[in-house]
Amino acid sequence: MQLNRKYNPCRAADNGDEAMNTVIYHSSRELPLRGTPDVLVAGGGPAGIAAACCAARRGKKVLLIEREYTLGGTATGGLVGPFMTSSDPEGTEQLIRGFFRELVDRLIAAGGALEPMNLENCDAHSSWHQFGHRNLTPFNPETLKFVAEQMCLESGVELLYGVQAIDVIRTSDKRRIDTVILAVKEGLIALRPRMVIDCTGDGDIAAFAGCPMCKGDDATGEMQAGGLFFSLDGIDESILQERCRRQGWESMRFEKEIAEAVANGDYPVPRRRLGLYKADDNTWRANITRIPDVDGTRSDDLTRIAIEGRRQITAILKFLRKYVKGCENVRLMASAALPGVRETRRIKGDFMLREQSLIDGEIFPDAILTLSNSRDTHAGLVGKYIPSTKSYTLPYRLLLPSGMDNLLAAGRNVSCDRAVLAAIRVMPPCFGMGEAAGNAAVLALETNCSCAEINVGELQKRLREEGVVLR
Numbered sequence: 001m002q003l004n005r006k007y008n009p010c011r012a013a014d015n016g017d018e019a020m021n022t023v024i025y026h027s028s029r030e031l032p033l034r035g036t037p038d039v040l041v042a043g044g045g046p047a048g049i050a051a052a053c054c055a056a057r058r059g060k061k062v063l064l065i066e067r068e069y070t071l072g073g074t075a076t077g078g079l080v081g082p083f084m085t086s087s088d089p090e091g092t093e094q095l096i097r098g099f100f101r102e103l104v105d106r107l108i109a110a111g112g113a114l115e116p117m118n119l120e121n122c123d124a125h126s127s128w129h130q131f132g133h134r135n136l137t138p139f140n141p142e143t144l145k146f147v148a149e150q151m152c153l154e155s156g157v158e159l160l161y162g163v164q165a166i167d168v169i170r171t172s173d174k175r176r177i178d179t180v181i182l183a184v185k186e187g188l189i190a191l192r193p194r195m196v197i198d199c200t201g202d203g204d205i206a207a208f209a210g211c212p213m214c215k216g217d218d219a220t221g222e223m224q225a226g227g228l229f230f231s232l233d234g235i236d237e238s239i240l241q242e243r244c245r246r247q248g249w250e251s252m253r254f255e256k257e258i259a260e261a262v263a264n265g266d267y268p269v270p271r272r273r274l275g276l277y278k279a280d281d282n283t284w285r286a287n288i289t290r291i292p293d294v295d296g297t298r299s300d301d302l303t304r305i306a307i308e309g310r311r312q313i314t315a316i317l318k319f320l321r322k323y324v325k326g327c328e329n330v331r332l333m334a335s336a337a338l339p340g341v342r343e344t345r346r347i348k349g350d351f352m353l354r355e356q357s358l359i360d361g362e363i364f365p366d367a368i369l370t371l372s373n374s375r376d377t378h379a380g381l382v383g384k385y386i387p388s389t390k391s392y393t394l395p396y397r398l399l400l401p402s403g404m405d406n407l408l409a410a411g412r413n414v415s416c417d418r419a420v421l422a423a424i425r426v427m428p429p430c431f432g433m434g435e436a437a438g439n440a441a442v443l444a445l446e447t448n449c450s451c452a453e454i455n456v457g458e459l460q461k462r463l464r465e466e467g468v469v470l471r
Helices: 046-057 100-108 143-155 204-208 237-247 249-253 254-265 298-324 354-359 418-424 427-447 456-465
Strands: 033-035 039-043 062-064 160-161 165-170 178-182 187-191 195-198 212-215 230-233 276-278 285-288 331-335 343-347 369-373 373-378 385-386 390-395 407-409
Touching: 046 062, 046 100, 046 160, 046 195, 046 427, 100 143, 100 165, 100 230, 100 427, 143 160, 143 373, 165 204, 195 204, 195 427, 204 407, 237 249, 254 298, 254 385, 298 331, 354 390, 354 418, 369 427, 369 456, 373 418, 385 418, 390 427, 427 456
Parallel strands: 033 187, 039 062, 039 195, 062 160, 195 407
Antiparallel strands: 165 178, 178 187, 212 343, 230 285, 230 331, 276 285, 369 390, 373 385
16 A cells, blocks of 8 residues: 655745745655554543443454553643533532543542542632532542553553554545554554544544534634643642632632732733642642633644743742732642643534533433533633533534544534533543444444444443443
8 A cells, every 4th residue: 555645835944945835745655554453543532542442342453542652631641630520510410420430430449539429619629619610520640541541451452652643545435434544653654444433632533534624713713722731739728718718709710819910010821810720639730821822733833832831830830929828839740741722623514513402401312421511611811601500412413524434523523513612622521422432433333334324222222331321
């Protein structure tokens, strides 16, 4: 097999060089065939972990590829935490169960997480939010690395790290992915999977396959701001808790102190509220930085998130020590290794989930997941947060790229509008979508049909067997 690839135009350094705006051709070569897995899962974040484990447990040969050298994605390399809510709005029932519940139980047993159903709104673990932050799951990212990897290996998943998918070759009728091209340490290699699950977050596989895609706001191109999480210690929780008791939960965004610092030239961060979350080990995760106008599918912008994120962290540390009582002795423990990206491409399926379905609490006949996550849009100085008052479901159809028979998507690259994405991009729903995708891929292989043609009732039966809550 040959890959004769014409690379996109590349700009040389802006120095008058005649090489500017030229096209670079890469010589044809025979690519070694790395394997022919039943199911290829691209991306080892929450959706990919669940998809791979659930497909392998059904007896299929599964290969999970990941560009980093650990599983977890933003949960580990991105230091994003805690897992957001997995319960109904009242906190009476855990809705997102199945594989996610199994993972949480394993983390708790390893001493690396807290029980989500024991945690209320408006305490340190929820960053003192009154609404939408009940039943979070604080977890240790190092423990998650080990537990997720062990669960994959126990399930029979083959792992391949340090891998980036760079292209696909479709069959002659354009309806199936025949070959996936990967860049690895040795060079370029090829895979010929029977089924592919795109858990890249950015919809890389679907985009390479030419599937219809959305990116951010279709009219303006705007996407949610990027950021860089970091972890802290040295915070006096008792002082912050007393502040909440005396001044109310709204004061825990520290907008008054930020306004003072901005007036003094001490706060160059384009986000005007704090998010400090107490972790499982009494350290803290900080969701404070904001880098707007970035496109997470571009290397230049990902680089800018990393550099600007670290610059903002330096300023935030100085601000906390100077302006926030209880944070005078705060100390940086770690900054995220991965840029935080909230929104890029989404598949444009024949069906697109709309915000009104979440507002109405719609129960779909092809439901694969029940949840109640709130809509959280990071844009502007303070963003927009709309707590959910109802539970709702996600339908199987949002996992289906248009026109492809052996491709599924799971995670934040599924077929939905931006308002829905603002709710379901967080990690517990991504685990749930991955679980459904892994089972659906197996079912399509078992019945020799396309992903769109599977028996959804049988899929739902299998999900219930795994502990998934469906209405």
